[in-house]
Amino acid sequence: MERLLEVKDLQVSFKTYAGEVKAVRGVSFHVDRGETVAVVGESGCGKSVTMQAIMRLIPMPPGVIKNGTIIFDGKDITKLSEKEMEHIRGSEISMVFQDPMTSLNPTMKVGAQIAEGLIKHQKMHPSKAREKAIEMLKLVGIPNAEKRVDQYPHEFSGGMRQRAMIAIALACNPKLLIADEPTTALDVTIQAQILDLMRDLQKKLNTAIIIITHNLGVVANLAQRVLVMYAGKIIERGSLDEIFYNPRHPYTWGLLMSVPTPELDKNKRLASIDGTPPDLFAPPVGCAFAARCEYAMRICYEKYPEDFPVSDGHSAACWLLHPMAPKVKPPVGKGVTL
Amino acid sequence: MVKYILNRLLVSLITAWVLVTIVFFLVRLLPGDPFLSEKVTPEIKANMMRYYGLDKPIHIQYVTFLQNLLKGDFGYSLRYKNRTVNEVIKQAFPYSADLGIRAVIFATIAGVTLGIIAALNRNRTWDYLAMFIAIVGVSVPSFVIGPLLQYVFATKLNLLPVSQWKGFSYTIMPTFALSLGSLALMARLMRASMLDVVNQDFIKTAKAKGLSPFQIIWKHQVRNAILPVITVLGPVTATLLTGTFVVEQIFAIPGLGKFYVLGIQNLDYSLVLGMTTFYGLFLIAANFVVDIIYGLIDPRIRIAK
Ligand SMILES: Nc1ncnc2c1ncn2[C@@H]1O[C@H](COP(=O)(O)OP(=O)(O)OP(=O)(O)O)[C@@H](O)[C@H]1O
Ligand code: SF4
Ligand SMILES: [Mg+2]
Numbered sequence: 155m156e157r158l159l160e161v162k163d164l165q166v167s168f169k170t171y172a173g174e175v176k177a178v179r180g181v182s183f184h185v186d187r188g189e190t191v192a193v194v195g196e197s198g199c200g201k202s203v204t205m206q207a208i209m210r211l212i213p214m215p216p217g218v219i220k221n222g223t224i225i226f227d228g229k230d231i232t233k234l235s236e237k238e239m240e241h242i243r244g245s246e247i248s249m250v251f252q253d254p255m256t257s258l259n260p261t262m263k264v265g266a267q268i269a270e271g272l273i274k275h276q277k278m279h280p281s282k283a284r285e286k287a288i289e290m291l292k293l294v295g296i297p298n299a300e301k302r303v304d305q306y307p308h309e310f311s312g313g314m315r316q317r318a319m320i321a322i323a324l325a326c327n328p329k330l331l332i333a334d335e336p337t338t339a340l341d342v343t344i345q346a347q348i349l350d351l352m353r354d355l356q357k358k359l360n361t362a363i364i365i366i367t368h369n370l371g372v373v374a375n376l377a378q379r380v381l382v383m384y385a386g387k388i389i390e391r392g393s394l395d396e397i398f399y400n401p402r403h404p405y406t407w408g409l410l411m412s413v414p415t416p417e418l419d420k421n422k423r424l425a426s427i428d429g430t431p432p433d434l435f436a437p438p439v440g441c442a443f444a445a446r447c448e449y450a451m452r453i454c455y456e457k458y459p460e461d462f463p464v465s466d467g468h469s470a471a472c473w474l475l476h477p478m479a480p481k482v483k484p485p486v487g488k489g490v491t492l
Numbered sequence: 493m494v495k496y497i498l499n500r501l502l503v504s505l506i507t508a509w510v511l512v513t514i515v516f517f518l519v520r521l522l523p524g525d526p527f528l529s530e531k532v533t534p535e536i537k538a539n540m541m542r543y544y545g546l547d548k549p550i551h552i553q554y555v556t557f558l559q560n561l562l563k564g565d566f567g568y569s570l571r572y573k574n575r576t577v578n579e580v581i582k583q584a585f586p587y588s589a590d591l592g593i594r595a596v597i598f599a600t601i602a603g604v605t606l607g608i609i610a611a612l613n614r615n616r617t618w619d620y621l622a623m624f625i626a627i628v629g630v631s632v633p634s635f636v637i638g639p640l641l642q643y644v645f646a647t648k649l650n651l652l653p654v655s656q657w658k659g660f661s662y663t664i665m666p667t668f669a670l671s672l673g674s675l676a677l678m679a680r681l682m683r684a685s686m687l688d689v690v691n692q693d694f695i696k697t698a699k700a701k702g703l704s705p706f707q708i709i710w711k712h713q714v715r716n717a718i719l720p721v722i723t724v725l726g727p728v729t730a731t732l733l734t735g736t737f738v739v740e741q742i743f744a745i746p747g748l749g750k751f752y753v754l755g756i757q758n759l760d761y762s763l764v765l766g767m768t769t770f771y772g773l774f775l776i777a778a779n780f781v782v783d784i785i786y787g788l789i790d791p792r793i794r795i796a797k
Contacts, residue, residue: 211699244702251700256693261715261790270711271701306791322701 158329158362159185164222166203169215173435177203179386190363192373195383198431201366205332209249210239245275248323252335254315258307264318265303268325275326290321295351313344324355333365349375370413382406385431385442392468402470404447407484449474449482496787504780511772516554519765566766577766580751587657588747591666592733599671599678604721607682622679629676638669638742655744666743670735674728678721685717722786726779
C-alpha cells in the first residue's frame with residue numbers, strides 16, 4: 155500500500171510558566187492510503203497534540219515543534235507556509251473533534267458551515283456549494299436534508315451534530331480524516347451509529363482515518379492498525395490482531411485488562427493500572443512506565459528501551475523483549491473479548 | 493420568530509404600565525404642591541387645583557391620567573401657561589434624541605472596533621492603548637470631559653464651535669463627551685467576549701477547515717463575540733438618552749434637559765410626569781427593538797421562546 159503520511163521523530167513541547175511540558179517526545183508512525191489507524195493511551199499522553207501538529211493547529215506560543223518531519227502526500231508539512239497550510243487543512247486533511255455540541259458555530263446555518271470549505275477550496279459558487287452541502291448531509295444520514303441545511307446547530311441533536319461535523323470534514327473529499335475521540339461525548343447507541351457511518355464512508359470515499367479513542371471497542375470495530383501511546387511516546391504498535399491477541403508491552407496489557415467484558419466475574423474487580431503517568435516536565439530517562447510496571451528491572455530505570463520488533467509491523471518498546479530478559483507470561487492476550 | 497416578538501411585546505407593555513404607575517405615584521409623593529411659591533390667594537389656588545383636577549381623589553386622577561395617556565395626551569404644563577406637555581416634547585425632544593442617538597451609534601461602532609483591535613493584539617501596544625482609553629472613558633464623567641473638550645478644541649485650537657446645535661461640527665464634541673463612558677464599556681466587553689470566543693471549539697473547527705485568519709475572525713469570532721455587546725445596547729441607549737441632560741447643559745443644546753430640571757424645581761406634576769413617561773416608553777421601545785435585533789443575530793434565542 156502507498157504511504158500517505160509519514161511522521162518521523164516528532165517532538166512537541168509547551169513552554170509554560172512552570173517549565174517546558176514535553177508533550178510529544180519523539181513519535182514516529184505512518185498511515186497508508188485508505189487505512190484506519192487507531193491511537194490509544196490514557197489522558198494526557200499526547201494523542202491530541204500529535205494530531206494537532208499534523209494539522210499545524212498547535213497554538214504557538216506556548217507550543218513549539220522542537221523536531222521532526224511530517225511528510226504528507228510527498229510534502230513536508232512542517233516546512234509549508236501558513237498560506238500553503240490553509241490549502242491542506244479541510245481539503246486534504248480534515249479533523250473531527252470530540253464535542254459536537256461546541257464544535258459548530260452556533261450563529262451559522264449548518265449548511266453554510268459545510269459550504270464554507272467548498273467555497274474556499276474548490277472555488278465553488280455558493281448556490282452550488284449549498285447543493286453539495288445537502289448532498290453531504292444525505293451522505294452522513296441526516297433525514298430531510300433539504301430542510302436541515304438551513305437549520306442552526308441547536309436544532310440538531312448531539313448525534314446529528316457529529317454527523318454534520320463529519321459532513322464538514324468530508325465535504326472536500328480529504329485524503330486523511332483525523333477523528334479525535336469522535337464518539338466520546340455521545341451516548342452508546344449513537345456512538346455505534348457514528349462508527350458505522352465512518353466505516354461506510356471510508357469504504358465509499360477511500361479516506362484514510364486516524365482515530366483517537368479511549369474505547370477499545372471502537373478500536374476493534376474500526377481500525378486495522380493500533381498505536382499505543384504512553385507519556386508522549388508510542389510504546390507499542392501493530393495490527394489489530396497483534397495488539398489484541400499478542401500484546402507485548404505491560405502497559406498494553408494493563409489497557410486490555412481494564413476493559414469490562416460480559417464474562418467478567420461479578421466478584422472480581424475490574425483491573426486498573428495503578429499509579430499516574432510521569433511528569434512531562436521532567437520525564438524519566440528510562441522507561442516512562444517503570445514506576446507503574448510490576449515487571450520493571452534495573453535497566454528499565456536507566457535506559458529507554460528501543461522498539462523491539464515482534465513480527466512484521468508489530469513492535470514494542472519494552473526491555474522484556476530483549477533476548478536476555480526473563481520470560482514473562484502475559485496476563486492477557488488470547489482471552490480478551492470485546 | 494412571531495411568537496418571540498409577541499412575547500417581547502407583551503413584556504414591554506407590562507413594563508410600560510408598571511413604569512407609568514410608579515412614576516405617577518412618585519411624583520405625587522414630592523413634598524409641597526405646584527402653586528406653593530406663587531403669591532396667590534387660597535381661593536385662586538383652590539380654583540387652579542380644581543382646574544387641573546388636583547382636588548380629586550388620587551385614584552380618579554390616576555384613571556384620568558391613564559385615559560389621557562392612551563390617547564397620546566400628556567396633559568397641560570402647570571407652569572408654562574397654554575402649552576401642552578406634548579408641545580414641549582415635540583419642540584425639545586428632537587434635539588435630545590439627535591444627540592442621544594448619535595452617541596449610541598458612535599459608542600457602539602467605536603467601542604466594538606476598539607474591543608476587536610484590543611483582542612486581536614492581545615497584550616501588545618494596541619491592546620494597552622485601547623484599554624487605557626477604556627479606563628479613562630469609564631472613570632471620567634461627561635461633565636469633566638465636556639468642558640475639557642471645549643477648552644482644548646474650541647478655546648485653544650479653535651477647531652470646533654464651543655456650544656449650541658446648528659450643524660455637524662456642533663455635534664462632534666457633545667456626541668463624544670456623552671458617548672465616551674459607554675464606548676469604553678462596550679470596548680471592554682467586546683474585548684473580553686472576543687478572547688472568550690477565540691478559545692471555543694468552533695474556532696478550532698473553522699481553522700481545521702482551512703479558512704484564512706480574516707474569514708475566521710469576521711465570520712466566526714466577531715459574529716459570536718458581539719452577542720453580549722448587543723445585550724447591553726438597551727441599557728446603554730437608556731444611559732445615553734437620559735445622560736443627554738448634563739451634556740445639553742454644558743453645550744447649551746435646546747433639548748429636553750432644561751425643561752426637566754425646571755419642571756422638577758417647580759413641581760410641575762404633569763410636565764415631569766409627562767416627560768418621564770415619554771422617556772420611559774421611548775426606552776422600553778428601544779429595548780424592544782434591541783431584543784428583536786438580538787433574536788435576529790442569535791438563532792438560539794429566536795426559537796427558544
Ligand atoms: N496549550 C497547551 N499548553 C500547555 N500544555 C499543553 C497544551 N496543550 C496540551 N498540553 C499538554 O500536553 C500533554 C498532552 O496533551 P494531549 O491533549 O495531547 O493529551 P491527550 O492524549 O489528547 O489526552 P486526552 O485523552 O485527555 O485528550 C498534556 O500533558 C497537556 O497538559
Ligand atoms: S521496559 Fe521495563 S518498566 Fe518499561 S514496560 Fe517494559 S518491563 Fe516495564
Ligand atoms: Mg485529546
